[in-house]
Amino acid sequence: MSADNYPDENDTPHTKSEELVIPLMEERLEIDKQQFVKSQFHVERKTESKQVEINESLISRQAEVKHVPIGKYVDIIPTVRDEAGVKIIPVFEEHIEIVKRIYLKEEIRIESHEVINEFKSEETLKYQTVSHKRISTDK
Template sequence: MGPQDETLHTDREERVIPVIEEQVHVNKKVVESGKVRISKNVHEDEVLINVPIVHEEVDVQRIPINQYVDQAPPAVRYEGDKMIVTVLREELVLVKRIKVVEELHIINRKIEDHTTQPINLRREEINIERVQNDEPDPR
């Protein structure tokens, strides 16, 4: 720096330049803008349904045998789904013998029937109704 530079510094006047910054402050407020009324209606409808119902029936066939046996009475036996029960009778003779009189052939059958039954089913229906707010909008 020379002598001219010193005079320039002394002749200068100092200025202050303000620096400005903007800031934002946001406030929120909850405002009721309306109301909602909800109602529910329950409707009951009768419907017909087809329901299978199973029951069992027993067929008994009487088969005459009329044979004498010398041993103990035969036990109950099975042939497939058929149960065979021997029916015995003692007869008085000079010699006592066992005679097979008949056999019962029992067949167990399953029978499925369909029947119609009324059943009540419920369903719900929702109704929504908007209710206006009486307060003015603050916006």
């Protein structure tokens, strides 16, 4: 080879002109991955109970049924009606006489009353809380 580190044609073993092959350098890159734990978390879930107070008004209805004897003859059959919040249901029967007439035997009266009662109770409700704490592993 010559002083410039290039091969000379005269240095080749064959005297005829051949193609000259020069080896080149090649660089290769290798990549590697590693996992490092930098920090951790501790998570805790707790179930707890607490007492709650309930204050509500409850409405209940009660009905009172009364049988009111009437005992009279009428010309037409009375209809079901409401009088001052009282439902009146006529009950009749037919009597056989020489002439048929309607006899009002009784009325059934249904009165509705509202009663308001205060309701108080204490109940147990469950709920959950979550807390977490960071645990550092940095060196």
